[in-house]
Amino acid sequence: DGGITQSPKYLFRKEGQNVTLSCEQNLNHDAMYWYRQDPGQGLRLIYYSQIVNDFQKGDIAEGYSVSREKKESFPLTVTSAQKNPTAFYLCASSKGQGVYNEQFFGPGTRLTVL
Amino acid sequence: QQPVQSPQAVILREGEDAVINCSSSKALYSVHWYRQKHGEAPVFLMILLKGGEQKGHDKISASFNEKKQQSSLYLTASQLSYSGTYFCGTFTGTASKLTFGTGTRLQVTL
Numbered sequence: 593d594g595g596i597t598q599s600p601k602y603l604f605r606k607e608g609q610n611v612t613l614s615c616e617q618n619l620n621h622d623a624m625y626w627y628r629q630d631p632g633q634g635l636r637l638i639y640y641s642q643i644v645n646d647f648q649k650g651d652i653a654e655g656y657s658v659s660r661e662k663k664e665s666f667p668l669t670v671t672s673a674q675k676n677p678t679a680f681y682l683c684a685s686s687k688g689q690g691v692y693n694e695q696f697f698g699p700g701t702r703l704t705v706l
Numbered sequence: 707q708q709p710v711q712s713p714q715a716v717i718l719r720e721g722e723d724a725v726i727n728c729s730s731s732k733a734l735y736s737v738h739w740y741r742q743k744h745g746e747a748p749v750f751l752m753i754l755l756k757g758g759e760q761k762g763h764d765k766i767s768a769s770f771n772e773k774k775q776q777s778s779l780y781l782t783a784s785q786l787s788y789s790g791t792y793f794c795g796t797f798t799g800t801a802s803k804l805t806f807g808t809g810t811r812l813q814v815t816l
Contacts, residue, residue, distance in 0.1 A: 627806075634708070634793055634806040635748070650803060682747060690804055691736045691797040692755065694762075697747035 594619045596698035598683050603703045605670075605677070613668045613701045615683035624666035625684040625695065628652060635682065641666055642689070670703065678705045707731055709796045711807040718784050718814050726810045728794030729776040737770055737777040738795040738804060741788075748793060751779070784814045 596617045605611045617624065623642045627635040637650030641660040655674025660666055666685075670677045680702050684695040709730045718724055728737060736755045739762070740748035752762030754770035754777055762768075767780045781788055791811045795804040 625804075632808075634808040635795075637803055637805070640803055648803075651805070690802070692753070694738065694750040694753055695740075695804070696750070699747050 596683060596685055596696055598681075598698035598701050600701060601699065603701055605703065605705050607705055608672045610669055610671050611703070613670065613681055613683075613703070615666045615668065615698060616664055617666075617683075617685045617696075617698075618664060619685055619687075619696060620663070621685035621687050621696070622663070623686045623688065623690060623693075624660065625686075625690075626650075626656075626658065626666070626668045627682045627684065629680040629682060629700075638668065638681075640690075677703055679703060708805055709794055709807040711792075711794055711810050713810060714808075715811040716813070718788075718812065720784060720786060720814055720816055722784055722814075724781045724784060724812060726779040726781070726792050726794075726812070727776060728778070728796070728807055729774075730796050730798065732775065732796075732798040734770070734772065734775050734777075735797040737768075738797075739766075739768060739777075739779050740793045740795065741790045742793065742809075743790045751792075781812070784812075786814050786816070788812060789814045 599614045625640040626638040639658040641647035657669045683698040686693040739751040742748040791809040795806045
């Protein structure tokens with residue numbers, strides 16, 4: 593079955609540590625996205641990539657980094673520079689340009705900083 | 707800029723209807739609607755495009771008023787499974803990314 597996988601489902605991190613969240617898709621989608629969701633809030637875009645080896649900052653990119661070396665993979669690193677990283681992180685992908693195409697979401701990773 | 711959704715929350719009895727609104731301060735190219743159940747990923751419902759084209763769920767309807775820069779999602783004869791948080795996402799002419807509203811929490815009771 594095609595879909596998006598994120599790992600791990602739950603992640604605990606000590607303050608000051610970098611951590612990388614995995615996102616893999618086998619939908620053959622060109623575009624991939626990372627969102628952050630805080631309790632009772634909407635989804636805020638961190639980074640997005642429309643093609644391999646290219647990505648753009650979203651609305652809240654500070655303290656995060658990404659890479660897009662393969663079409664299937666779009667890992668997100670939460671660095672120690674991110675002041676309040678505890679949140680629910682969602683990865684998504686779409687077939688092409690986002691304005692015309694629905695986004696498919698992975699199950700999410702819940703990150704807690706201790 | 708983030709679209710504004712209204713109402714913020716609504717409680718319905720099974721079988722009742724609801725309307726969720728999404729307004730933007732900028733001209734819209736498309737509006738996306740998603741539903742998220744607690745602790746789960748958002749699920750696509752519908753896309754409404756400038757010019758009138760729609761893609762999405764057979765049992766859900768929505769409107770897109772380009773002049774007013776707003777969209778409405780119509781949930782008729784609600785079922786318990788409709789419970790969740792509904793998000794609209796907007797594409798405006800100045801950005802090539804989807805911007806989500808803060809959501810409308812819908813609870814359907816017996």
